Amino acid sequence: MPIQVRIPTPLRKLTGENEVVEAEGATVSEIFKSLETTYPGLGERILDEQGAVRRFVNVYVNEDDIRFLSDLGTPVKEGDEISIVPAIAGG
């Protein structure tokens, strides 16, 4: 079942400038694996060498930051939207 993933501007070169792409999987981790297969190079921009989400990348399932859900193991279902959002500076 395809899940919609929202891609931030700096990563759209890797998705053919698509703002929203579709991926398959039952967890956020599976979604990212699916994305890497379709768009090679995307994975390493989101995940570090240990496979964890990079510190200055925020991943949301609908409105919730996955760090406060089950991280990469957070389950997703049809109709959910995943957003990848670089951290914002300021202050």
Added chain:
Amino acid sequence: MNEDRPFFSNLKCRECGRLYPKEAIHICEFDFGPLEAAYDYDAIRSSISRERILSRPQTMWRYREFLPIDGAPTVGAQVGFTPLVKADRLAAALGVKELYIKNDTVNYPTLSFKDRVVSVALSRARELGFKVVACASTGNLANSVAANAAAAGLRSYVLIPADLEQSKVLGSLVYGTNVIGIHGPYDQVNRLCSEIAGKYGWGFVNVNLRPYYAEGSKTMGFEIAEQLGWKLPRHTVVPMASGSLLTKIHKAYKEFIHTGIIEDQPFTIHGAQASGCSPISEAMKKQVEIVKPVPKPETIVKSLAIGTPADGYYAIRTMKDTGGSAEDVSDAEVIEGIRLLAEYAGIFAETAGGVTVASARKLIESGKIPRDESIVLCITGHGLKTAEAVQGKCGEPRLIKPSLREFEALVADEVAAAAN
């Protein structure tokens, strides 16, 4: 100035170390880590000395080798070198031996530490050719951008939460800047500014110019070390909003040690927040490095009300690395802190200053700051900017007719008591 061998060499990703040119960029293209100014410390070491610093005017620019601009500063040349006050009566009140106030309530020209960061950011903005400068602000930064841009002849836009203190709104409007109030908390103002910065090509001091801006905060640390007689306080207590100031005071201390200006010595940095918006303090207390955002800050300390602090992670790492702690205080404790500082040191600070004093008191009482070691409290903004926070909390004047009899009746008891 050493024009042949620049001291300021590159921007560098704090996460992966990739180097970037010295442009108006602030995040790493690869991993989105923040970019930071990098220096040629060998060049600095061979150029700078205590004597060289002492020979220069008493402003923050006496440490110019450590600041990320190429030429001479063109904005804010007179900023900084605020007093470091030995506060013996406040020390006695808090039960400690040696206490100092780094008093940025009298920083020039807008009475907060933000003049330090803005003078660097706007000097760099000019070097990069910007004609319009802007910021997202909780108030003090807006005041400073407005004033310094006016003096420099730059057009400016300041974006603030719509519900800021009246003095802080007026303190921007008076300079003829474009003040835009946003219905929403600071974090939403910030998010909007990151979109505007990309679209309009303006120099946002704390977005695309942030690597330059943030370095200005180091001068508070350099001044503390110089004013203490070229040594560091054992403990430094710093208020935290984004967490940037705390990390930059640490960087300043390290740079002075690294370049041989001061000897290597132990120091500890502690952070202070308001309990109504304390994401960094909460993470520190829970011993985690993930800073949980505060969606709706609720505190009178509006200048520190940043729910998603950009440098939260680095602030936590700095406190841990130096053996420091974080503390947070209620609004009532903030008022107590403001009054303590005023009544025992003669310094009227804004709400963030109340946070610092009240948090320091807690850190002392819990033993995290030993009573016999030297302490510096960083007081970052003037009390008149947040006057409504203490309005009605400091008593009222006693009113009489212009009559000696009425005056004598009024003070008789207290004069007698004071004479005994």
